[in-house]
Amino acid sequence: MANFTTDGKLCIERELDIANADHQYEDIITRFNILETCEWITDNKYVKVCLQFPDDLLSVSAAIYHEIKKRVNVDLYILGDTSYASCCVDSVAAMHVQGEAVIHYGHSCFTKSNIPVFIILPKSDLNLDIVKKLLLENFKSNDNTELCLFYDAEYEHCKDEIASFWFQNYPQSYVAFIQIEETNHRFLGRIIRNEKNEIVSVDILKQCTCIHIGSRGQTLFNFTVSVPASKWYLLDPKENKVDILEETIWFKRRRFLVEKCKDANIIGILVCKLAGDQTKDIISRMKQLCRVNGKKSYIVSVGKPNVAKLANFPEIDIYVMIACPENDLYNNRDFYKPIVYPFELELAFNSNRESYYNYHVTDYDELLRGKRHYCDISHMKEATDVSLITGNIRETKIQSSEEGSKDLMEKQNWALENIGQNLQERSWKGLEQKLGETEVKRVEEGRKGIPLQYSNEPE
Numbered sequence: 001m002a003n004f005t006t007d008g009k010l011c012i013e014r015e016l017d018i019a020n021a022d023h024q025y026e027d028i029i030t031r032f033n034i035l036e037t038c039e040w041i042t043d044n045k046y047v048k049v050c051l052q053f054p055d056d057l058l059s060v061s062a063a064i065y066h067e068i069k070k071r072v073n074v075d076l077y078i079l080g081d082t083s084y085a086s087c088c089v090d091s092v093a094a095m096h097v098q099g100e101a102v103i104h105y106g107h108s109c110f111t112k113s114n115i116p117v118f119i120i121l122p123k124s125d126l127n128l129d130i131v132k133k134l135l136l137e138n139f140k141s142n143d144n145t146e147l148c149l150f151y152d153a154e155y156e157h158c159k160d161e162i163a164s165f166w167f168q169n170y171p172q173s174y175v176a177f178i179q180i181e182e183t184n185h186r187f188l189g190r191i192i193r194n195e196k197n198e199i200v201s202v203d204i205l206k207q208c209t210c211i212h213i214g215s216r217g218q219t220l221f222n223f224t225v226s227v228p229a230s231k232w233y234l235l236d237p238k239e240n241k242v243d244i245l246e247e248t249i250w251f252k253r254r255r256f257l258v259e260k261c262k263d264a265n266i267i268g269i270l271v272c273k274l275a276g277d278q279t280k281d282i283i284s285r286m287k288q289l290c291r292v293n294g295k296k297s298y299i300v301s302v303g304k305p306n307v308a309k310l311a312n313f314p315e316i317d318i319y320v321m322i323a324c325p326e327n328d329l330y331n332n333r334d335f336y337k338p339i340v341y342p343f344e345l346e347l348a349f350n351s352n353r354e355s356y357y358n359y360h361v362t363d364y365d366e367l368l369r370g371k372r373h374y375c376d377i378s379h380m381k382e383a384t385d386v387s388l389i390t391g392n393i394r395e396t397k398i399q400s401s402e403e404g405s406k407d408l409m410e411k412q413n414w415a416l417e418n419i420g421q422n423l424q425e426r427s428w429k430g431l432e433q434k435l436g437e438t439e440v441k442r443v444e445e446g447r448k449g450i451p452l453q454y455s456n457e458p459e
Helices: 008-013 034-044 055-071 091-096 128-138 153-169 202-207 218-226 248-263 277-292 342-349 406-424
Strands: 048-052 075-079 101-105 117-120 147-151 174-178 190-193 209-213 231-236 241-245 266-271 296-300 318-322 383-386 393-396
Touching (some): 034 055, 034 101, 034 117, 048 055, 055 075, 075 091, 128 241, 147 153, 153 174, 190 202, 209 218, 218 231, 248 318, 248 342, 266 277, 277 296, 277 342, 318 342
Parallel strands (some): 048 101, 101 117, 209 231, 266 296, 266 318
Antiparallel strands (some): 174 190, 231 241, 383 393
């Protein structure tokens, strides 16, 4: 038996290296904008406020809590395990304690929220000498090439120095500044400004060469696929180099998934974000797209999705995820069924969209009415084409009216009942309350110890 288990003594005597939060962040008040936070709470007269932290900042959460408590008489709650992605404002958890506002710490996706939010962005040291040297060596100001400079949110505290150097050496270029408040020309939490501090439309980037100061990640990825610039470069100050970025392989896979959407008959609308009215609007739009194309759609909300949760719905052919642009589950290939963006479902089911494109829309808010990438839904006649994946003839039965016909409604209800019947016939149905069916038993003493060696485990 010793060959298959570990001696519990090893686990008990093992020493854990606990990081000292105070040592890691020597000046907590400045690093996490404690004074500005207290002023914001006081000015708005909030009584109950939630502090939302990502996992990597939980070690310093208690210290921040006490610093705010010392200065403001307010009820504070620490939100650790968020309902969805940590970059999104967790208004769901805040509602559980009737929170009036949220202080969001760490990386943010800058999406809308239905609760007041004060964002504390991460801060990292930036070697400006290296950045200046790399920019001057790789990009010339006199070659008639328009440039636009982006930077990671962790360098927001250095934006004035970055912009001053940039406009001195590249006066005809632009800078994508972080913009937390919602404005007309805001995209992915950024807004474009020129040397005169004038706001410029994002369409100007089509003729620009864009440079991003920072490291690889989901934020940079969203920029490279969403902004159809002439070229994209990454200036990594930590690696001391400049790389050119291309996402051609990724675009090939997304075009494949658009074809998968056309082949699918049952669409699962996977809800991974609840904050903001725009979430309801995009869900309604996805349902409308499915309805006018004769597809069945079902809303699935399982909290943080994983492979096991979604495997409970084998009847669904493909999922369209309603989540923030920073969500990385779209590229996860462990799921049994593909997961696509709302934009890809639009390309598959909306004939008013271009068939071929050199850009992507990762922020679903851009697809809604009044936004930059909004497009009316066309009501086509019945059509037949060939699947580029299976090679089979694909018949598309599209409804002529937006409301849909009675026959379609009956088919939807029948499909819903059919899926419900399949779930009932399964031997395992997940966690159920079974009120009144469980026998009442006396309280018994449970196991003690650690999983490696319980106290009542036989020798």
